Amino acid sequence: MGAYILRRLLMLVPVLFGALTLTFFVTRVIPADPVGAILGPQAPPELVDKIRREWGFDKPLHEQFVNYILGVVRGDWGRALRTGRPVLRDILEVFPATLELATAALFVSVAVGVPLGLVAALKKDTWVDHVVRAFITIGSSTPAFWLGLMMLLLFYHRLGWLPGPGRLDTSIPPPPRITGMVTIDSLLAGRFDAFANAVAHLVMPASVLGWISSAGIARITRSSVLEVLSKEHVRAARAKGLAEKLVVSRHVLRNALVPVVTVIGVTYGGLLEGAVMTETVFSWPGLGRYSTNALLGLDYMAITGVTMFVALVYSIVNLATDVIYAYLDPRIRYG
Amino acid sequence: MADDTLLRVEGLTVEYRTRAGFLRALDRVSLSVRRGEIVSVVGETGSGKSTLALAIIRLLPPSARVAGKVLYNSVNLLELDEESMRRFRGREIAMIFQEPKAALNPLLTVGSQLIEAIEAHDEIERSRAREMAVEMLSKVGLPDPERILSRYPHELSGGMAQRVIIAMALLLKPKLLLADEPTSALDVSVQAQILDLLYRMVRELRTSVLFITHDLGVAAEVSDRVAVMYAGKVVEVAGVYDIFEKPLHPYTVGLLDSVPGSGRELKGIEGEPPSPLNPPPGCRFHPRCPYAMDVCRRQEPPEVEVKGDHYVACHLYAHR
Amino acid sequence: MLFPAFLRRAASTPTGAVGLAIVTALVFLAVFGPTLTPYDPYQQAMEKRLQPPSREHPFGTDHLGRDILSRVLYGCRVSLGAAALVVSISAAVGLLLGLVSGYFGGFVDEILMRVTDVFFAFPRLILAMAVNAALGPGLLNTMLAVAAVSWPAYARLIRACTLQVKNETYIEAARALGLSHARIIFKHVLPMVVHALIVQATLDFGGAILLCSALGFLGLGAPPPTPEWGLMVSEGRLYLATHWWVSTFPGLAITTSALGFNLLGDALRDALEVKF
Numbered sequence: 001m002g003a004y005i006l007r008r009l010l011m012l013v014p015v016l017f018g019a020l021t022l023t024f025f026v027t028r029v030i031p032a033d034p035v036g037a038i039l040g041p042q043a044p045p046e047l048v049d050k051i052r053r054e055w056g057f058d059k060p061l062h063e064q065f066v067n068y069i070l071g072v073v074r075g076d077w078g079r080a081l082r083t084g085r086p087v088l089r090d091i092l093e094v095f096p097a098t099l100e101l102a103t104a105a106l107f108v109s110v111a112v113g114v115p116l117g118l119v120a121a122l123k124k125d126t127w128v129d130h131v132v133r134a135f136i137t138i139g140s141s142t143p144a145f146w147l148g149l150m151m152l153l154l155f156y157h158r159l160g161w162l163p164g165p166g167r168l169d170t171s172i173p174p175p176p177r178i179t180g181m182v183t184i185d186s187l188l189a190g191r192f193d194a195f196a197n198a199v200a201h202l203v204m205p206a207s208v209l210g211w212i213s214s215a216g217i218a219r220i221t222r223s224s225v226l227e228v229l230s231k232e233h234v235r236a237a238r239a240k241g242l243a244e245k246l247v248v249s250r251h252v253l254r255n256a257l258v259p260v261v262t263v264i265g266v267t268y269g270g271l272l273e274g275a276v277m278t279e280t281v282f283s284w285p286g287l288g289r290y291s292t293n294a295l296l297g298l299d300y301m302a303i304t305g306v307t308m309f310v311a312l313v314y315s316i317v318n319l320a321t322d323v324i325y326a327y328l329d330p331r332i333r334y335g
Numbered sequence: 336m337a338d339d340t341l342l343r344v345e346g347l348t349v350e351y352r353t354r355a356g357f358l359r360a361l362d363r364v365s366l367s368v369r370r371g372e373i374v375s376v377v378g379e380t381g382s383g384k385s386t387l388a389l390a391i392i393r394l395l396p397p398s399a400r401v402a403g404k405v406l407y408n409s410v411n412l413l414e415l416d417e418e419s420m421r422r423f424r425g426r427e428i429a430m431i432f433q434e435p436k437a438a439l440n441p442l443l444t445v446g447s448q449l450i451e452a453i454e455a456h457d458e459i460e461r462s463r464a465r466e467m468a469v470e471m472l473s474k475v476g477l478p479d480p481e482r483i484l485s486r487y488p489h490e491l492s493g494g495m496a497q498r499v500i501i502a503m504a505l506l507l508k509p510k511l512l513l514a515d516e517p518t519s520a521l522d523v524s525v526q527a528q529i530l531d532l533l534y535r536m537v538r539e540l541r542t543s544v545l546f547i548t549h550d551l552g553v554a555a556e557v558s559d560r561v562a563v564m565y566a567g568k569v570v571e572v573a574g575v576y577d578i579f580e581k582p583l584h585p586y587t588v589g590l591l592d593s594v595p596g597s598g599r600e601l602k603g604i605e606g607e608p609p610s611p612l613n614p615p616p617g618c619r620f621h622p623r624c625p626y627a628m629d630v631c632r633r634q635e636p637p638e639v640e641v642k643g644d645h646y647v648a649c650h651l652y653a654h655r
Numbered sequence: 656m657l658f659p660a661f662l663r664r665a666a667s668t669p670t671g672a673v674g675l676a677i678v679t680a681l682v683f684l685a686v687f688g689p690t691l692t693p694y695d696p697y698q699q700a701m702e703k704r705l706q707p708p709s710r711e712h713p714f715g716t717d718h719l720g721r722d723i724l725s726r727v728l729y730g731c732r733v734s735l736g737a738a739a740l741v742v743s744i745s746a747a748v749g750l751l752l753g754l755v756s757g758y759f760g761g762f763v764d765e766i767l768m769r770v771t772d773v774f775f776a777f778p779r780l781i782l783a784m785a786v787n788a789a790l791g792p793g794l795l796n797t798m799l800a801v802a803a804v805s806w807p808a809y810a811r812l813i814r815a816c817t818l819q820v821k822n823e824t825y826i827e828a829a830r831a832l833g834l835s836h837a838r839i840i841f842k843h844v845l846p847m848v849v850h851a852l853i854v855q856a857t858l859d860f861g862g863a864i865l866l867c868s869a870l871g872f873l874g875l876g877a878p879p880p881t882p883e884w885g886l887m888v889s890e891g892r893l894y895l896a897t898h899w900w901v902s903t904f905p906g907l908a909i910t911t912s913a914l915g916f917n918l919l920g921d922a923l924r925d926a927l928e929v930k931f
Contacts, residue, residue: 146906241425273778
């Protein structure tokens with residue numbers, strides 16, 4: 001098992017290197033004049049040249065690349081243009097908000113997606129199955145940004161059931177920052193008013209993100225369960241006279257969940273993508289919003305840092321998923 | 336019901352509704368099995384022999400339409416509700432399948448699957464169940480049974496896995512064992528061992544067996560009686576000696592002729608088994624039968640007892 | 656080829672029929688929409704701004720007094736056209752690379768696998784945003800960006816199909832007959848992978864619509880006053896609380912379009928699998 005993990009970790013390195021290279025290519029090579037684009041057409045040429053030299057953009061590309069890689073490895077991810085602070089620090093400050101949102105969304109998508117997929121598979125071709133499949137398709141077709149706006153419209157503006165954008169009402173003082181996740185920090189500080197409010201603020205964006213990902217999870221659960229149902233060992237279990245409930249839980253669901261776990265892992269990584277739009281709509285101060293602002297503002301240092309971070313997180317999540325998969329399926333472990 | 340008859344199948348018909356029409360897998364099949372008797376059901380792929388076993392234990396897919404009677408100790412299994420039927424499975428009637436490793440859940444240990452078979456029917460202490468499992472595993476000839484309990488299915492060889500399956504099936508000492516081609520997927524060298532083991536165990540426990548196979552040689556070795564099936568119907572049933580020495584139905588004769596080493600001149604049967612969607616009228620075998628008469632094309636032959644306990648469904652014997 | 660046969664089978668299921676209906680309607684609107692619009696989508700009329708849906712303006716008017724229905728109809732051409740271009744480019748690139756990589760294997764194949772691995776290390780939207788931002792705002796750049804993040808999926812799919820086909824005996828037979836690689840690829844491999852390509856392209860069409868509109872929402876796509884659906888949703892955001900129709904209808908159009916292609920794609924996939 002340990003050897004397996006080590007092997008997978010080593011395989012991460014070339015992928016991350018490739019990711020960095022791709023980012024370099026996109027941010028430095030594609031734009032005609034990166035510095036000029038940031039500073040705008042009004043900027044005096046001397047200033048542009050000065051900044052260009054300061055940032056090392058005047059050096060030949062391959063030299064820039066080497067410095068870039070060295071910088072990343074050293075932990076010097078540069079300073080963000082907008083905030084003036086080290087990029088890594090910026091990222092670590094905004095990431096917990098996204099983590100909080102993504103985790104809440106994951107709960108929603110699993111709690112909704114897995115049972116729906118299971119029921120649809122067990123009742124294949126009945127109206128239940130068709131309703132679930134309709135839900136799956138609609139869920140995969142809805143744009144996250146629009147769904148967020150529609151939910152805000154209905155639940156905040158019209159019905160007033162849920163609070164509006166942001167993590168906490170402005171009237172409630174935030175708890176002291178320990179993890180950066182308002183819900184957990186409120187609990188740790190014993191501030192139940194802040195906790196309740198933070199959860200209320202979390203409901204809509206987590207639901208939007210969760211709804212869209214639950215479609216994917218329901219789909220994979222359904223097809224996975226269907227596949228397991230056709231397996232011999234299920235029929236053999238019934239032939240032994242096991243109660244149907246036991247057959248489903250021990251021989252169907254358990255086996256079917258293994259590929260589902262894989263998808264959950266991938267979904268977790270993909271939630272980052274959905275977070276970009278959701279955070280924009282709900283003014284959630286997380287990594288998604290930070291990335292959007294960095295990209296739109298052509299903040300190169302920040303973009304580099306975010307890209308690296310995102311690729312790293314995505315890769316680690318994939319790795320963790322594979323490890324869990326190996327743990328669940330003894331055939332992979334010893335194979 | 337005769338005192339020593341354990342299972343009597345009467346007029347069993349199984350149909351599936353497919354997109355192309357109605358598919359009749361079994362057509363008015365009748366068969367009986369006595370206590371402690373081993374009956375082989377022999378036929379080609381598509382003859383309906385597997386369907387027969389699945390229909391008896393009621394594990395056909397939900398799209399199947401079943402008619403007729405399956406009398407087990409005078410109880411019609413087809414009329415039972417699902418929960419009552421469940422109690423018969425594993426305890427009174429057990430079934431083993433062709434692919435031993437596929438019949439085991441790859442994610443669970445062998446031991447847990449053996450124990451759950453016991454716990455499904457008996458309120459019993461876990462440790463006692465474990466003991467029973469170990470006992471049975473050593474009875475089927477597995478060395479170091481304690482360790483086998485914690486193994487996973489993919490760690491076993493085909494032969495070992497089938498021994499485990501046999502152990503699991505006979506754990507609760509069922510009165511009827513349905514064996515669907517249990518040796519067909521095994522290596523030839525292992526086949527003989529497993530067959531031998533199975534034979535010994537069912538004799539010792541006095542278990543009745545419905546042994547499904549396409550291999551005549553296997554049938555000859557283990558059976559008391561043999562039933563020959565073709566295209567969803569039983570065409571001949573007789574004691575094992577009679578079937579092989581004095582086969583009556585042309586299909587049976589053809590089958591024996593096509594097996595090398597039976598002491599007969601090797602000859603194949605012309606043609607192919609009919610499509611179950613569109614069987615030929617009259618006797619299903621008539622397109623391939625060298626003795627086909629006019630009546631064979633029009634009427635289905637009745638089942639007739641030619642000698643004591645030797646039944647055949649063929650117009651050649653119908654008027655007797 | 657077997658094109659009409661499985662299309663007919665796909666249309667026989669309820670989901671497939673609905674999907675095909677939606678897609679047909681969309682294509683019709685994309686081609687003829689601009690002639691059907693009651694008003695000029697660019698015509699501003701400040702005295703009519705932000706009017707709720709009515710008989711004259713079924714979708715209401717936006718903050719510049721423009722008829723939203725007309726803009727949505729016009730936007731159909733924009734969105735579908737953009738998605739069509741994106742899918743064409745990425746499918747073509749993916750097809751070529753996948754075929755070559757799967758068929759010849761070796762070093763070329765290794766390189767392609769690593770490159771696609773890197774692309775898959777990013778969520779699609781984020782990478783597309785980065786490329787779009789680097790190229791600058793504009794519809795063409797949006798399309799290039801989305802195509803750039805879409806081709807790896809095609810390449811992997813086609814490669815997998817090619818690998819399957821490559822090992823078939825009739826390919827060996829063709830080689831034994833002395834046919835050149837190019838001929839084998841185009842005459843024997845290509846027809847087998849086309850079906851998978853069609854399914855993927857149909858499903859991807861919906862994805863392309865969603866991605867392009869997301870980028871449009873962020874302001875990276877076609878500039879105002881272009882009636883691009885994502886941009887329209889973004890423009891209506893300011894007035895969401897009081898004038899809900901400005902954002903709602905364009906978003907509904909996006910959802911319906913993606914839905915149509917997803918339904919059709921699913922039905923096609925089922926029809927194809929039944930074949931095999």
